[in-house]
Amino acid sequence: MPEIRVTPLGAGQDVGRSCILVSIGGKNVMLDCGMHMGFNDDRRFPDFSYITRNGRLTDFLDCVIISHFHLDHCGALPYFSEMVGYDGPIYMTHPTQAICPILLEDYRKIAVDKKGEANFFTSQMIKDCMKKVVAVHLHQTVQVDDELEIKAYYAGHVLGAAMFQIKVGSESVVYTGDYNMTPDRHLGAAWIDKCRPNLLITESTYATTIRDSKRCRERDFLKKVHETVERGGKVLIPVFALGRAQELCILLETFWERVNLKAPIYFSTGLTEKANHYYKLFITWTNQKIRKTFVQRNMFEFKHIKAFDRAFADNPGPMVVFATPGMLHAGQSLQIFRKWAGNEKNMVIMPGYCVQGTVGHKILSGQRKLEMEGRQVLEVKMQVEYMSFSAHADAKGIMQLVGQAEPESVLLVHGEAKKMEFLKQKIEQEFRVNCYMPANGETVTLPTSPSIPVGISLGLLKREMAQGLLPSAKKPRLLHGTLIMKDSSFQLVSSEQALKELGLAEHQLRFTCRVHLHDSRKEQETAARVYSHLKSILKDHCVQHLPDGSVTVESILIQAAAHSEDPGTKVLLVSWTYQDEELGSYLTSLLKKGLPQAPS
Amino acid sequence: MKLYCLSGHPTLPCNVLKFKSTTIMLDCGLDMTSTLNFLPLPLVQSPRLSNLPGWSLKDGNAFLDKELKECSGHVFVDSVPEFCLPETELIDLSTVDVILISNYHCMMALPYITEHTGFTGTVYATEPTVQIGRLLMEELVNFIERVPKAQSASLWKNKDIQRLLPSPLKDAVEVSTWRRCYTMQEVNSALSKIQLVGYSQKIELFGAVQVTPLSSGYALGSSNWIIQSHYEKVSYVSGSSLLTTHPQPMDQASLKNSDVLVLTGLTQIPTANPDGMVGEFCSNLALTVRNGGNVLVPCYPSGVIYDLLECLYQYIDSAGLSNIPFYFISPVANSSLEFSQIFAEWLCHNKQTKVYLPEPPFPHAELIQTNKLRHYPSIHGDFSNDFRQPCVVFTGHPSLRFGDVVHFMELWGKSSLNTVIFTEPDFSYLEALAPYQPLAMKCIYCPIDTRLNFIQVSKLLKEVQPLHVVCPEQYTQPPPAQSHRMDLMIDCQPPAMSYRRAEVLALPFKRLFEKIEIMPELADSLVPMEIKPGISLATVSAVLHTKDNKHVLQPPPRPAPPTSGKKRKRASEDIPDCKVLKPLLSGSIPVEQFVQTLEKTAHHPPFSCLLEQHGFSDVKVEDTAKGHIVLLQEAETLIQIEEDSTHIICDNDEMLRVRLRDLVLKFLQKF
Secondary structure, three states, X not given: OOEEEEEEEEOOOOOOOOEEEEEEOOEEEEEOOOOOOOOOXXXXXXXXXXXXXXXXXXXXXXXXXXXXXXXXXXXXXXXXXXXXXXXXXXXXXXXXXXXHHHHHHHHHHHHHHHOOOOOOOOHHHHHHHHHOEEEEOEOOEEEOOOOEEEEEEEOOOOOOOEEEEEEEOOEEEEEOOOOOOOOOOOOOOOXXXXXXXXXXXXXXXXXXXXXXXXXXXXXXXXXXXXXXXXXXXXXXXXXXXXXXXXXXXXXXXXXXXXXXXXXXXXXXOOHHHHHHHHHHXXXXXXXXXXXXXXXXXXXXXXXXXEEOOHHHHHOOOOEEEEEOOOOOOOHHHHHHHHHHXXXXXXXXXXXXXXXXXXXXXXXXXXXXEEEOHHXXXXXXXXXXXXXXXXXXXXXXXXXXXXXXXXXXXXXXXXXXHHHHHHHHHHHHHHHOOEEEOOOOOOOXXXXXXXXXXXXXXXXXXXXXXXXOOOOOOOOOOOEEEEEEEEOOEEEEEOHHHHHHHOOXXXXXXXXXXXXXXXXXXXXXXXXXXXXXHHHHHOOOOOEEEOOOOOEEEOOEEEEEEEXXXXXXXXXXXXXXXXXXXXXXXXXXXXXXXOOOOOOO | OEEEEOOOOOOOOOEEEEXXXXXXXXXXXXXXXXXXXXXXXXXXXXXHHHOOOEOXXXXXXXXXXXXXXXXXXXXXXXOOOOEEOOOOOOOOHHHOOEEEOOOHHHHOOHHHXXXXXXXXXXXXXXXXXXXXXXXXXHHHHHHHHOOOOOOOOXXXXXXXXXXXXXXXXXXXXXXXXXXXXXXXXXXXXXXXXXXXXXXXXXXEEOOOEEEEEEEOOOOOOOEXXXXXXXXOEEEEEEOOOOOOOOEOOXXXXXXXXXXXXXXXXXXXXXXXXXXXXXXXXXXXXHHHHHOOOXXXXXXXXXXXHHHHHHHHHHHOOOOOOOOOOEEEEOOOHHHHHHHHOOOHHHEOHHHHHHHHOOOOOOOHHHHHHOOOEEEEOOOOOHHHHHOOOOOEEEEOXXXXXXOOHHHHHHHHOOOOOOEEEEXXXXXXXXXXXXXXXXXXXXXXXXXXXXXXXXXXXXXXXHHHOOOEEEEEHHHHOOOHHHOOOOOOOOOOOOOOEEEOOOEEEEOOOOOOEEEEEEOHHHHHHOOOEEEEOOEEEEEEEEEEEEEOOEEEEEOOOOOOOOOOOOOOOOXXXXXXXXXXXXXXXXXXXXXXXXXXXXXHHHHOOOOOOOOOOOOOOOEEEEEOOOEEEEEEOOOOEEEEEEOOEEEEEEEOOHHHHHHHHHHHHHOOEEO
């Protein structure tokens, strides 16, 4: 029995380190290759030894697909391809291919240069890894090999994020990566057609949340920023360089312009300008409004937002700073946070999800005394706000996507177990499909029953179709043919054609039965009586009286002969082929009953 | 399968393919060469043009002098320019299901088709094709609408009058179907019917046919199309290029194994080498400017201009032209330059890599930044303040009949210092210049057409091996002006089938198979039998379900339990349905084995029969010329066995007959 097997190496009942193995139609595909931001030890990367203990990954995996450039989806890629060793194709969209190496390099720098980690991947490894990447267009059907094909769909979330359909024959799996079902200020909404996959693997970050309207959240955000700035406080917004940052920049930029605010807005890293440039060059991936107006005004050219210098953090007076990374786990955002945390006039706004173990997660869960490196304790007096700007689908959005794709079953990843449980029930109730939520290392096996494509000869098909399009429910008409299986080609042809194609002669099987009748008249008259008798009974059949005296019913031949011994008996020779057996057998039994008395 | 040919222009095709149950229009080209018969539309009142004498017949009859004007021996229609539309009568265009667009030059007739024929289908095109196509249409509409012309000439179109006119007006075809330009409203409505597609995207049409665009290497987003079912494949190759310019390279491999390859849009200048032409372009430009003259380059607002600007970017410093202003004037100049930078995914590898840095893929961004290249929507406004001479001006339209180019022709035509350089191959430059004669300005003809030439075509055909090639008739003979050049035509085996405007071709197709799916339950019940090594057979009896052009075979329903108790209504129901098919038989009967089996049947009855079965003890075998006769004397039964037939002759004893039948069938294969 064919089956689809799914094993998460990461993101199973967890957020972070997305890495999911899928076996479908004999092909093995790895979806995403992420790192975990909550760990600094071995656990930060997926355990690739699960895939194969001794063999080479390249021999085992047919391809790797990266859904988007966030590090929890691609952070382990150079480690995987260059240090563990994988030389097969890695598929991702063009923007992901452009941006992913920059984030990887950033990540490497923090890990190696700042934290002094050894045995980490090098810049060269990132470059070598990116050489294995094959860029895909949206909706392009990429033929990985003769049987395995993949197709990318728009996912919103961040620039270049994509959902992927993986297809072998008539079996398919859709992996959503991270997606967003509502358009935001810079990206459009995820979309997929009714592709009816066997399995939909979806993220479930916000499995239990139904978010209020985006507009309310935006208003709240602007109000909080505005108030803090008005009272002379500083606002820190930890973000990842690409993604939410651009959305919030557009938001603040338009607000500053409208309200005519003077407080400076800074964007912390050198990445900013570069990041915005990516958005300008890949503007076809943004939302419709931005795409339509970009010639007149490019939304990613900001007037009010300037590059940040480390020294600015100590400047007096209000300011707004976007700093990376987004979960306050390292880097510049953490540095600024430490400087500003002691002042209750200041505010930190966390615009996205924070993984357990990060400073962001700690302060969001209410912790106000943080143990920092070197046993220092940092007291947090500044206001801590959480605003869900993460571009993940909420529960409503996830249900919407399930409805769009109409999968046969659903598998949840990239979420917390408790929340998944809730969503799982909801999906099973609403769509009446099985829903799975394996933990890391746990395998889900789905038996499939793919139908088998064969070629039917047009002659046979047309003959069948000509007999009426809809077979009646009561008396279904059967199509008869011969399936010729030669190598891997399957052809369904009519029996005659099958014989011809194989160079075989037909073997004719013919029966001739003698039926004795009491009839003293001449043979010709007997034949005539047989004819009129059959003609009267078999109204739907073609009954003929031939000039040579014989009678035919369809292709069945009836001849009358004299009995060699008894002149009062005539012998009817009824002759038919195997193909007419039913009728032939029926006729003999009918004739055996005798003929009705002729009106004389 | 049929191909309806609606356009006679080989590079501006419009064909309709009927394939399986679908009607597919391939491209929607608009033949604009008709505008060459018209007087130019000047932006600024031109005394020269308005004072041209009216044309009169040889006998002095001047009734046409309002419509026709004479200039240097040529006669022009003084009217709003009109375009030659694709044939609209050959096929009912409201039956067209989809329109596939190959590149932005081949969609200019779209509004005429989608807005005025009852068309209700979908148009498929790539995003760059649509965006740049929109710019081309916008420019065209703008050029024509901003010079309102009260007069619309129609008298000359009268067949009896047209006969009397001088060439080329006399020979102009289908003049009655020539139409004025569409409006922006019609353009928007037409474009709203387009659905965007990406290269290698498989698009299902009604479950019957799949269409896929492939990169054709000619322009941003330009595509060839594969139209295929599971067993047939038509490739539509239109405007392809193997040269390395800015677009993504042509995808040749996917064209392989086509049954029919429709080949259009080859180079219009097969004898010119585009690289050489670019070189000549640069040197002529430099020469003119150095001598204090101005250079005018009539061009489209997108396409080759990107490559020319890139060449100049590398050339101007070394040629000492850094102080010469380059002007690009078009209502869509800004949009075109901006759009060119955002289609990274549709560009060649080098340009893609630049975007990853991230840097703009085209160097004209830098030319604009350093103020070497300036763009203006028209000669009015800012341009008149900034205008400095000598300079280089890129502007449209290449036909020289409308657009800002008309102004520059009038302005610079009288001085031999100036040069007009023709780079676009769509219009004969001599005809384009005719209404400006006499002209003192230098004219240089450097047509740059990167589309396939005949050498490349023959290589391509060798590579992709289509069974049949279909192409416009112009490609099956040498160009009229070079009738001795037998190398300037398509040479393939079997010879290409050619078409001309308003012709219908029956394509040489023999469809033999169709895809059908066997449900897993049915597949499980099949019993394959190996007939020859590697070949197995299984007889199939199944119920056919057809929905949305997809065929599925399902297992036959289980026979309903016999409705015992109910009396049969009519005797006729007993009569067997002769449509129930029995399998065909094949093989031959080994007589000895057969006889042995006859004799020992009794010991191994196949089923527990009600009647006791005995073996036959009196079996006799006689040899005949063709085989054997097996006699069962007591049963008065005779079995003739030959190589390809068996004949059982017996009394009317059904039990016996069935028993013998089953014995025979044991030795035969069923089909």
